[in-house]
Amino acid sequence: MPDSHDPLRSLFREAASAGQSASTTPPVAVIERRGERHRRNRIVGIAAACLLVLAGSGAALSAFLPEDSGPVLPATTPSPAAPSPTSAPPPPSHSTTPTLNSLMPPRNTTPPPARSSTVPARTTTAPPPSSTGTVEPSMSATPPQPLR
Secondary structure (H helix, E strand, C coil): CCCCCCHHHHHHHHHHHHHHHHCCCCCHHHHHHHHHHHHHHHHHHHHHHHHHHHHHHHHHHHHHCCCCCCCCCCCCCCCCCCCCHHHCCCCCCCCCCCCHHHHCCCCCCCCCCCCCCCCCCCCCCCCCCCCCCCCCHHHCCCCCCCCC
16 A cells, blocks of 8 residues: 555655755854864863862862961061260260361261160060060050959
8 A cells, every 4th residue: 555645754855855944054264163162162261270279279279278377577687776866965065166077967877875874764564575485464465354
């Protein structure tokens, strides 16, 4: 028995011939653009993966490194304080007109010896450091608690 009377078969043949005639290859420029877009997406993905690896390794490295132990001390000791203007030697009294040398401050590198009669003793508000290395109760890191 011939199947030429089957309506479904004839519809399939029509669809196949219509699809075959409509299916043409796109122009080369379209194919190039599509390939270029895929290549750019692949490069962006690789760059993002590299950045994530670098950021993750940096975070892991910072987690394993020791934390800062405290303030950084200076490499050299600070120079002594400049002498106060009251401790400067008085100008010579034998000349009536000031000379250039008498107007310029002395250029010595060592400070003049302190005179106990003219320079008042300086007082400090900080308590002396403990020789045992412990912190005195008044110097604790926590603030005093208010009374209730």
